[in-house]
Amino acid sequence: MTDHEAPLSQEREHGGKPLLDAAEQHNKLVRVWGNPGGLRVLTVVNHTAIGRYFMITGAVFFIIGGLMAMLMRTQLALPGQDWIPPHIYNQLFTMHGTVMMFLFAVPILEGVALYVIPKMIGARDLAFPRLSALGYYCYLFGGIILMTSVVLGIAPDTGWFMYTPLSDAVYTPGLSADFWLIGITFIEISAVAAGIELVVSIMRTRTEGMTLQTMPLFAWYILAMSLMIVFGFPPLILASILLELERAAGLPFYDVLRGGDPILWQHLFWLFGHPEVYIIFLPAAGIISTILPVFARRPMVGYRWVVVSVISTAFISFGLWVHHMFTVGIPQLAQAFFSVASMMVAVPTGIQIFAWLATLWTGRPVFEVPMLWTIGFLVIFVIGGLTGVMLALVPFNWQVHDTHFVVAHMHYVLVGGMFFPLVAGLYYWWPHLTGRMPSKVLAHWGFWLTFVGFNLTFLVMHLTGLLGMPRRVYTYDAGMGWNWPNLVSSIGGFVMAAGIAVVILDLVLHGLAGRRARINPWQADTLEWATATPPAPYNFVSLPKVSGRHPLWEQPDLPETIAEGRHGLTSINHGRRETWGTDPVSGRIREIIHLPGNSWWPFFSALALAFMCIGLLAKVYVIALAAALVALGLLLRWAWENGTHPAAAPDGRTAAGEPPLHSRTFDGPGLWGMGVTLLANGSLYMSLLFGWFYLWTVAPQWQLPEHSHLHWPLLLAASLLMPLGWLWLRRLIARLRAGDDARLQQGLWWLALLGCGQCLLLIAGWWRSALVPGDTAHDAVITVFLMYTLLHCALATVMALMQAWRARRGYVSRLAPYEPLLVEYWWGYSAVTTMVSFAALVLWPLGWGGA
Amino acid sequence: MRIAFNTVFKFAPLLLLAACDGPQSTLQPAGPAAHTAALLWWGMFIVATAVTVMVTVFWLWAMRPRETMLPALRARQLQKRLIIGGGLLLPLGASVVLLAFGIPAGHSMLPLATDEPPLRIEVTARQWWWQVHYPEAQVTTANELHLPAGRPVDVHVSSEDVIHSFWVPRLGGKMDMVPGRVNVLRLSAAEPGVFRAQCAEFCGLGHAHMHMPVTAHTEPDFQRWLAQQQRAPDERQAEPALASAFREHCSECHALRGVSQGGAGPDLTTIGARRTDILGWLTQHAQQPPPTPAPDHGQLAPGQLADIADWLQRSTEAPND
Structure with missing residues (x-):
């Protein structure tokens, strides 16, 4: 609010420009950015559309998960009821948790982020629009696969935490656990894809002048969430792959008799599972930090404090996982450490809560419906946080762990910390999504029913747990003192369900036929309110330059000047979808990012991947392999249409005074995308290393072969060849940087050949190693290491081949030198992991004095 | 009116306490470990309630609709106080206090060496029953646990199949029963009585019904019971x-x-x-x-x-x- 001069200076700067004819400009933009109808709707990649799909699909899964909860509460209303038999009840609580976590909470928040973030940071779309579509279809198909198991009555029934050995092939034969492992891993691909995309979009596509220090707090929250997804999901992906290998192929990672350890699953699961809680909480808190200052009519207090809190929450949350395992029997010192760490996370959360309080206190609050949900959030979340601190105390945890006390705590944290802010956000952005205002009467009914119902259900549930009622029981005896609290919880559950039904009704009715929303109806400060409501697929006719944290408060006429085309990047006659590529820190314009348009590849790639999953589930590995190859082919074909390919950007020229297209530079979003992908990949690899060292040192019956099976000379040769290829590629790129592409193609062919040699060496080394992966966890883990390395080398080789082919076609040259850099990242990563694997598999055992 | 008021005051705590009783109630402790945990709970409950009420009242006060703003200087002062006081010092202080009580409490529950060696009982879980073994007396039984009151008992827990968890809420905390591992849980019953053990880790179809009676005897009664189990065949x-x-x-x-x-x-x-x-x-x-x-x-x-x-x-x- 300090810079009231800004609009004037904008005026001066652009004053001379003739105004564009608004209608004509809109039509031109829509011709390039528009979403097709009919069957071609499956080709849509636009973030506004994809964000909406995510939110609608998430809402459907929320209703499914909620109905499961209602069934459980009906059974538990009275003691001794068994109209739901235990094998169905176990499916219900497993799927309730699974659906709410993986199919509702994470995707719907990602949907909000995919929808809001580009608009908030003044971009026209996300950095990788086709990846958004792929993520959505993976989510949709994975969700459908999981729901199929529910319909067939063979849904997973070992709890959403899938503890081994209960979930292994001995104690859970059949397909139920496979549905979980394969379906959830498929869905996690979608989550990680969205995570990568959001990181890169926030870092590289902010509008001109939006520095890191001035970007909206919501972007900070989403950046933290996305990085947490990138680091947090891979441990579970790895754990699931290992468990599926154990179930399907008998590799004993978690079988204690063959040198595995069921506790390894718990470590990997909670290494994901605890960050997951904050992955859900942070974006929700970001919603609060976005809407609360708007209704307090002042900037958020303590921007820096909040940013530091968000970052430290993200860090600390990776150091807490053992507090889910205090009763497993791990060493006391470790318990003490994780206990203290768990309490420390209260500090950043406390800072945010008091920063919100200070914002309200020193502002001039107005009371609108979103604020109602914000208050509900605060009360519920504070209680959930406090019981969380209690649970961090080991001697108390030993009593209430795995009781209804924890059920109550967790719902206070997740419903309070995620659902209430989400609804606050939905009410807040509803005028943006639909162009119409929500009601006040129905909205109040909805809130109060939900709030009262929630507390009725879960407040008393703390007592139920203290009275000793364990979790995950389908029925209970009378005479335990649990009758009345359970009845209260069930009644409350139905009141809450009624409240949620009213909220949904309110949003749907008013979304269809509500009062038309004015422009920026809440007088908000962030850029998403400068678009039309509902927004056009291109978001902004022109991309504004911003100078402060609150663009619409500082330049209130931005909606008009943007629509009039008074700001940057207005040319559209070239037919490219474009947005600014800016410096990650300073927000200075570096290049124009040209984005791909509507495409069938994401849909069909996801479909092929879904067939692969179905093939794995049905254990028809021929189909799985064929589908995997088809998917790879489709993805490569998709990648083919990049850079200077005619379908991407045939014409590399930009208007006078504009920066170059990103595909003509040495930097671009794809490079960042590859970097962040490798972070996720690295997290998976670190989890595998952790598993190896963990089993080696902790597994109760760890077994070593008498002498090493590994054929170390071949493996050593393989792990030396990869870095050689890396250095070779670096040399090619150095020449490219110097403007010399004379021997580029030839060099890339050589690189591919070297990759082939490396793959052959690895296969030979594996072959000669005579591992028996079904016998011991030792050999099983080594096998996974070799598979991992081989997969990376093979992909590196394929990438080199493709680059050579593209160089031949002229898509890669000194004019378009960008793609080999991506491949170099992958080669470098593969080289490092290959060498680390060699050290871990061959050198570490020597040092340990073992085999 | 006054009488009714008095009656409520007199009986409300009793009602409240009655609501806390039950065969598996952690709030009706019957041994030192459970007693400590219950005390911790009541202490934390009081503090947490106070914090919740305080934050909610502050928040509602701050939200009252108004058109005036605090003067800038006063606002900055308040902001700093709220963030540092509430966000930093409150959770840090609370954690320190909590750990000051919690660490000794946790320590007292550990199976540390005692003057009188504790009785060793081995409980092994299966889907869905418990095997109970007294190694010194060479007695094996199932789905019932007998122990002497007033004397520490070390329950060595393990599992033959999936993960279960051993829990006698009125005596103390729970301990997971993990295949391939043996965990030790120190329990002690203050007085003779009958309690209930419950499997606390989800273990499949029979989980809800995996419980057993736990009987604490006086020392002579316990010895008599043990002798009975050793009867000649x-x-x-x-x-x-x-x-x-x-x-x-x-x-x-x-x-x-x-x-x-x-x-x-x-x-x-x-x-x-x-x-x-x-x-x-x-x-x-x-x-x-x-x-x-x-x-x-x-x-x-x-x-x-x-x-x-x-x-x-x-x-x-x-x-x-």
């Missing part, structure tokens, strides 16, 4: 036909001291003392939870099954003393 041999029928049909899974060694199912040496209607169970268990792999004995003639059950009952009952 002679009388079981008195009816050789039935003993051999048992051997033929039951011994593969069940141990019966002096008769058979089977290990997959519960040891039946003292089954008559824990169950009065063996025949009823044998014929009806398929219809009742928890699920068990025991056969439904359809291949036996009804008379023969009744004879074996009757013999088993008689020869394993607690003697009348």
